[in-house]
Amino acid sequence: MIQVEDxxxxxGQVQALDGVGFTARDGQTTALLGPNGAGKTTLLRxxxxxxxxxxxxxxxxxxxxxxxxxxxxxxxxxxxDQFGLYERLTTRExxxxxxxxxxxxxxxxxxxxxxAVGLLALDDIIDRRAKGFSQGQRIKVALARTLLHRPRHxxxxxxxxxxxxxxxxxxxxxxxxLRAEGSCIIMATHVMQEVTHxxxxxxxxxxxxxxxxxxxxxxxxxxxxxxxxDAFVSLVGTEEGIAA
Amino acid sequence: MNxxxxxxxxxxxxxxxxxxxxxxxxxxxTLYPAMLWLTVHKTLERSAKSDKEAMEIVVIGGxxxxxxxxxxxxxxVTAALRDDMSENEITELLRTRKHAAVIRIPEEFEENYRAMxxxxxxxxxxxxxxxxxxxxxxxxxxxxxxxxxxxxxRLLAHGVSPATLVxxxxxxxxxxxxxxxxxxFAGVMLGLFFATAFFFSMNTAMDSTAGERERxxxxxxxxxxxxxxxxxxxxxxxxxxxxxxxxxxELLIAHFILKWMPLEEIGMSWSLSVPMLLAVxxxxxxxxxxxxxxxxxxxxxxxxxxxxQALMTFAILIPMLPPIIVPLLDLKTASWxxxxxxxxxxxxxxxxxxxxxxxxxxxxxxxxxAIVAAILAVGVATWRLRSERYVLAV
Numbered sequence: 001m002i003q004v005e006d007x008x009x010x011x012g013q014v015q016a017l018d019g020v021g022f023t024a025r026d027g028q029t030t031a032l033l034g035p036n037g038a039g040k041t042t043l044l045r046x047x048x049x050x051x052x053x054x055x056x057x058x059x060x061x062x063x064x065x066x067x068x069x070x071x072x073x074x075x076x077x078x079x080x081d082q083f084g085l086y087e088r089l090t091t092r093e094x095x096x097x098x099x100x101x102x103x104x105x106x107x108x109x110x111x112x113x114x115x116a117v118g119l120l121a122l123d124d125i126i127d128r129r130a131k132g133f134s135q136g137q138r139i140k141v142a143l144a145r146t147l148l149h150r151p152r153h154x155x156x157x158x159x160x161x162x163x164x165x166x167x168x169x170x171x172x173x174x175x176x177x178l179r180a181e182g183s184c185i186i187m188a189t190h191v192m193q194e195v196t197h198x199x200x201x202x203x204x205x206x207x208x209x210x211x212x213x214x215x216x217x218x219x220x221x222x223x224x225x226x227x228x229x230d231a232f233v234s235l236v237g238t239e240e241g242i243a244a
Numbered sequence: 245m246n247x248x249x250x251x252x253x254x255x256x257x258x259x260x261x262x263x264x265x266x267x268x269x270x271x272x273x274t275l276y277p278a279m280l281w282l283t284v285h286k287t288l289e290r291s292a293k294s295d296k297e298a299m300e301i302v303v304i305g306g307x308x309x310x311x312x313x314x315x316x317x318x319x320x321v322t323a324a325l326r327d328d329m330s331e332n333e334i335t336e337l338l339r340t341r342k343h344a345a346v347i348r349i350p351e352e353f354e355e356n357y358r359a360m361x362x363x364x365x366x367x368x369x370x371x372x373x374x375x376x377x378x379x380x381x382x383x384x385x386x387x388x389x390x391x392x393x394x395x396x397x398r399l400l401a402h403g404v405s406p407a408t409l410v411x412x413x414x415x416x417x418x419x420x421x422x423x424x425x426x427x428x429f430a431g432v433m434l435g436l437f438f439a440t441a442f443f444f445s446m447n448t449a450m451d452s453t454a455g456e457r458e459r460x461x462x463x464x465x466x467x468x469x470x471x472x473x474x475x476x477x478x479x480x481x482x483x484x485x486x487x488x489x490x491x492x493x494e495l496l497i498a499h500f501i502l503k504w505m506p507l508e509e510i511g512m513s514w515s516l517s518v519p520m521l522l523a524v525x526x527x528x529x530x531x532x533x534x535x536x537x538x539x540x541x542x543x544x545x546x547x548x549x550x551x552x553q554a555l556m557t558f559a560i561l562i563p564m565l566p567p568i569i570v571p572l573l574d575l576k577t578a579s580w581x582x583x584x585x586x587x588x589x590x591x592x593x594x595x596x597x598x599x600x601x602x603x604x605x606x607x608x609x610x611x612x613x614a615i616v617a618a619i620l621a622v623g624v625a626t627w628r629l630r631s632e633r634y635v636l637a638v
Contacts, residue, residue: 098468
């Protein structure tokens with residue numbers, strides 16, 4: 001469970017976050033919706049302890065990432081649209097590298113990699129170097145890396161950006177099974193379809209503030225608009241939507 | 245396993261699989277000793293030439309002045325006798341630069357000589373041919389001597405002491421040999437030994453920082469449960485390791501080349517024993533550490549490999565400057581020099597090559613200075629990686 005209360009963050013003249021608060025529960029996928037520049041990436045970076053908040057409180061399963069960033073990161077799977085593969089390493093070496101950074105021992109690494117190969121159908125690329133991998137193969141490797149240390153929490157920053165239909169479906173399948181296993185997933189996204197299909201809870205942030213939190217249906221009901229996209233626009237305020 | 249070792253192993257694996265970087269490494273390892281060999285070899289060749297080589301000239305109408313021919317023969321000058329040549333032919337001949345000059349003794353010489361009127365002798369030369377200038381000076385002096393000799397014997401025949409014509413006697417001592425002049429250049433080459441430490445680590449230092457940013461994998465890496473210092477240290481030692489291997493191999497190759505060449509002939513020496521050579525290799529390790537640390541601290545600020553290459557110019561400048569500037573300043577070896585990285589290694593090697601017994605202090609200072617500099621650079625890099633500003637820029 002990830003709890004965020006009244007978090008603020010300022011970069012010089014810019015107030016990036018100005019009182020964000022929400023709770024992301026275990027066994028749920030929570031969407032982080034907001035226009036570009038609303039502070040989604042800043043928020044995710046605070047959650048993983050790369051940035052320090054100015055005020056408010058954050059708890060990832062009871063641990064404050066500002067105090068114990070390494071402990072928090074051990075329990076987080078972090079995935080962005082940049083898969084960051086190393087061209088001269090094979091998939092197996094790549095996975096082992098990150099597993100070792102998580103402090104896993106050799107036996108555990110071997111068995112988890114075997115599991116991942118089965119789960120994501122990596123057989124054909126597991127011992128190939130990443131140079132020349134297709135986008136679909138890249139997301140599979142990145143997903144395997146995110147899952148390998150079996151974190152309870154997942155922070156995903158627009159993971160489906162630039163993916164084709166098949167890769168997007170593979171991603172969604174994995175996310176569904178993670179949710180079923182009781183993981184706590186926070187996903188920043190712009191794709192409304194993804195939100196309605198995958199997410200149990202939606203947090204709308206704009207201008208660094210939480211504007212609304214609730215299930216997709218609840219948000220639609222609250223605004224009195226049937227389409228989630230229109231509901232989102234009315235929650236954010238059209239003016240800012242256009243400006244952004 | 246220690247996370248520092250995890251990072252180190254991964255960076256080394258990647259570096260050793262980078263064919264382009266390995267080729268560069270191999271090139272620099274062999275290129276530098278090859279250049280050194282060529283420089284010293286050329287210098288040796290030149291010094292052997294200018295000391296022993298006889299001057300070759302052409303004399304036209306030599307039979308008209310047998311005394312002159314005899315004197316020319318005594319001064320290690322080979323005169324090729326020719327019959328009359330036209331001006332164009334002489335010009336053509338000099339253009340080939342085989343002969344330092346052409347002396348033409350015209351027909352009227354004998355008549356004038358006998359009548360004790362100034363007898364004409366023509367000296368043809370090409371002042372655009374730089375290598376011939378010194379020989380020409382020798383030839384002119386020879387002709388002046390010939391002239392003075394005749395004058396003196398004529399005065400003697402008239403009962404006047406020849407000493408009247410010689411109010412002063414100038415004796416010239418030129419101690420410069422072409423060898424000592426070019427030995428300076430070989431000395432600079434020796435100084436550039438250590439600049440290569442910066443080349444060996446460069447590719448890995450750039451690839452593991454700027455390259456990581458270019459591939460967008462750095463943010464991901466920073467989001468792993470690993471401390472900034474562990475990340476920097478792993479990348480640092482990986483780059484430094486390549487530098488250590490490269491520099492050591494290069495030093496060993498250069499050692500055997502210099503050991504085997506007759507350096508005494510050009511006023512240089514290389515009297516380094518094997519234990520001393522190993523000591524030099526050991527004290528160069530901190531330099532490699534410093535080189536890699538500096539490059540990491542610089543390259544991590546670049547967004548791409550290309551940008552990093554531009555920044556590396558600074559990193560290269562640091563080792564290049566001391567070997568070039570210090571010989572120009574003509575400084576005496578002083579203790580402070582041993583505390584300045586690169587300069588210290590250069591000074592140490594030069595002093596050891598001369599066969600000096602230095603004691604432990606210069607070695608300790610050389611190693612210590614570079615270690616302090618390396619730690620500073622690593623500190624800056626770690627602080628930078630930890631800073632929010634850097635996280636935002638990644």
